Amino acid sequence: xxxxxxxxxxxxxxxxVLPPPALSDGALGWLRANLFxxxxxxxxxxxxxxxxAWVAPGLIxxxxxxxxxxxxxxxxxxxxxxxxxxxxxxxKLPFFMYGSYPREWVWRVxxxxxxxxxxxxxxxxxxxxxxxxxxxxxxxVYPLLGFILLSGWEKIGLPKIDTDVWGGVFVSLLVSAxxxxxxxxxxxxxxxxxxxxxxxxxxxxxxxxxxxxxxPLITVLFMANFMLPLFLPENWTPDRLxxxxxxxxxxxxxxxxxxxRGGLQAMPKGQFEGAMALGLGYGRLxxxxxxxxxxxxxxxxxxxTFIGLFKDTTLVAVVGIYDFLRAVxxxxxxxxxxxxxxxxxxYIFAALFYFIFCFGMSRYSQYMERSLAKDRLR
Amino acid sequence: xxETIPQAVDGDMAVELSGVNKWYGKFHVLRDINLSxxxxxxxxxxxxxxxxxxxxxxxxxxxxxxxxxxIVVDGVELTGDLKRIDEVRRxxxxxFQSFNLFPHLTILENCVLAxxxxxxxxxxxxxxxxxxxxxxxxIPEQANKYPGQLSGGxxxxxxxxxxxxxxxxxMLFDEPTSALDPEMVKEVLDTMVSLAAEGMTMLxxxxxxxxxxxxxxxxxxxxxxxxxxxxxxGEFFANPQHERTRAFLGQILH
Numbered sequence: 030x031x032x033x034x035x036x037x038x039x040x041x042x043x044x045x046v047l048p049p050p051a052l053s054d055g056a057l058g059w060l061r062a063n064l065f066x067x068x069x070x071x072x073x074x075x076x077x078x079x080x081x082a083w084v085a086p087g088l089i090x091x092x093x094x095x096x097x098x099x100x101x102x103x104x105x106x107x108x109x110x111x112x113x114x115x116x117x118x119x120x121k122l123p124f125f126m127y128g129s130y131p132r133e134w135v136w137r138v139x140x141x142x143x144x145x146x147x148x149x150x151x152x153x154x155x156x157x158x159x160x161x162x163x164x165x166x167x168x169x170v171y172p173l174l175g176f177i178l179l180s181g182w183e184k185i186g187l188p189k190i191d192t193d194v195w196g197g198v199f200v201s202l203l204v205s206a207x208x209x210x211x212x213x214x215x216x217x218x219x220x221x222x223x224x225x226x227x228x229x230x231x232x233x234x235x236x237x238x239x240x241x242x243x244x245p246l247i248t249v250l251f252m253a254n255f256m257l258p259l260f261l262p263e264n265w266t267p268d269r270l271x272x273x274x275x276x277x278x279x280x281x282x283x284x285x286x287x288x289x290r291g292g293l294q295a296m297p298k299g300q301f302e303g304a305m306a307l308g309l310g311y312g313r314l315x316x317x318x319x320x321x322x323x324x325x326x327x328x329x330x331x332x333x334t335f336i337g338l339f340k341d342t343t344l345v346a347v348v349g350i351y352d353f354l355r356a357v358x359x360x361x362x363x364x365x366x367x368x369x370x371x372x373x374x375x376y377i378f379a380a381l382f383y384f385i386f387c388f389g390m391s392r393y394s395q396y397m398e399r400s401l402a403k404d405r406l407r
Numbered sequence: 408x409x410e411t412i413p414q415a416v417d418g419d420m421a422v423e424l425s426g427v428n429k430w431y432g433k434f435h436v437l438r439d440i441n442l443s444x445x446x447x448x449x450x451x452x453x454x455x456x457x458x459x460x461x462x463x464x465x466x467x468x469x470x471x472x473x474x475x476x477x478i479v480v481d482g483v484e485l486t487g488d489l490k491r492i493d494e495v496r497r498x499x500x501x502x503f504q505s506f507n508l509f510p511h512l513t514i515l516e517n518c519v520l521a522x523x524x525x526x527x528x529x530x531x532x533x534x535x536x537x538x539x540x541x542x543x544x545x546i547p548e549q550a551n552k553y554p555g556q557l558s559g560g561x562x563x564x565x566x567x568x569x570x571x572x573x574x575x576x577x578m579l580f581d582e583p584t585s586a587l588d589p590e591m592v593k594e595v596l597d598t599m600v601s602l603a604a605e606g607m608t609m610l611x612x613x614x615x616x617x618x619x620x621x622x623x624x625x626x627x628x629x630x631x632x633x634x635x636x637x638x639x640x641g642e643f644f645a646n647p648q649h650e651r652t653r654a655f656l657g658q659i660l661h
Contacts, residue, residue, distance in 0.1 A: 307521035
């Protein structure tokens with residue numbers, strides 16, 4: 030010790046703890062780091078601020094200040110000075126939500142949506158208890174309940190309501206939910222099939238995936254619409270809503286299969302070997318060891334596919350299904366409301382609806398990724 | 408296939424390889440391997456890289472398939488029969504160079520996974536047993552952490568505990584210390600030494616010659632896919648018979 034102290038370069042006192050220089054901390058530091066970190070960054074910041082300053086006032090005026098909030102018909106929305114016609118959205122909201130579903134039975138749709146939302150929250154909330162029960166209710170009980178509620182069952186006093194009159198947001202959500210719920214397990218099975226060592230399974234999976242992925246969704250929907258009945262016994266005509274549901278599910282499964290396969294490819298061989306060496310058979314090895322890791326790795330891709338699927342459901346309109354966008358598109362032709370702002374308002378509303386759902390999915394997936402990464406620190 | 412291994416001892420041996428051959432494509436990785444391991448025996452396998460050591464012990468739990476010859480593990484011959492393979496794997500623990508812990512499960516979950524799903528042990532009992540083995544490898548306090556939070560040496564000790572939770576009759580070690588920092592090698596080797604002292608049948612691919620001297624009943628030297636020499640460690644190190652063995656030992660012992 031005495032020797033060390035006498036050497037010139039050995040510190041004898043702890044270095045003082047100093048506050049950071051003003052420019053690297055606080056609001057000023059944040060500005061510098063995030064907005065003006067270099068010449069390009071500074072130029073883009075200025076341009077972006079200029080753009081916002083240019084666009085925002087008009088947008089705010091159109092959407093809020095000049096907007097018509099209450100009206101009984103389109104008269105007050107037709108003046109060229111006014112902005113968005115929110116009164117029209119308010120009036121048409123039931124049509125946007127339920128299509129032509131009989132108004133006195135709309136509670137059946139609402140109940141289906143509320144129960145579904147509650148179950149989804151139960152399943153997705155990170156610390157919710159008894160998820161197995163929740164999963165059973167959502168994947169087994171809920172589809173039956175939803176089917177009975179929506180399409181009716183005379184025996185318990187719910188008259189049958191034909192899918193011809195279903196429409197609006199609830200059909201969009203229905204098609205997306207079915208597509209999402211079918212495509213994940215379907216994609217997992219197809220991905221595992223494509224990696225199978227059994228040639229028949231592998232070739233069948235490859236043909237299915239490549240064929241379905243190789244044609245546009247519209248083609249798949251037309252095929253489901255016109256060809257599905259040909260494959261079925263003559264006396265059984267599939268419901269006209271069921272056909273696009275099948276089409277969308279097949280299409281999404283093929284895409285999902287490739288996303289999941291990406292995750293499986295990324296798994297180190299050691300994980301398979303470690304599980305095999307413990308005596309786990311193929312099924313348990315996949316279910317307990319490989320899939321939980323592989324699916325976590327590809328959460329961004331899975332959610333990407335879900336978001337794509339959610340927006341693609343608008344295409345079911347081509348086979349005559351009244352989804353939300355089609356409802357918006359039809360409502361604007363109503364002569365009571367017709368006017369220069371009606372279409373714009375309707376499409377802004379539709380855009381907001383899709384954005385809120387897609388952005389919600391994206392945020393949830395980011396949150397999931399973060400919380401999974403925090404748990405495992407790798 | 409080979410007369411020096413009498414058929415009668417089949418049932419008595421823990422592991423028996425007779426006339427085993429294996430090819431990767433045209434490359435002949437294992438050439439006429441004959442090796443019998445008695446229950447309780449500790450075998451250390453060494454040799455230059457690419458000599459087929461790992462491939463040989465991976466054949467014993469059929470992570471690799473052999474193409475000719477016989478491999479009998481604890482009385483069960485390994486064939487294409489998947490049921491038998493799983494039967495063998497249940498009773499043969501394996502520790503890998505890269506640990507192969509499951510990163511999405513905690514240490515405790517790693518240890519109870521196979522007992523619960525493969526042996527159908529009740530979870531509570533499996534957890535008690537797992538804690539017992541984690542205590543034995545001296546990391547019970549890490550039970551609720553994830554593998555990524557542990558050092559390499561700790562992870563490898565967990566891997567040993569995980570294998571032991573299946574109550575294996577035979578343990579295979581495939582270069583268990585090669586991926587570790589020098590200061591962590593000892594903690595893993597100590598665990599292996601104490602396991603050996605308890606009478607476990609062990610086959611261990613390693614370059615740790617100190618370990619070989621201390622615990623091995625026999626040291627097997629492999630080169631170019633064949634067993635060149637097998638001898639008790641004292642004799643093996645003091646008096647290597649074969650030119651290739653002498654060259655190899657000359658390179659790793661100083």
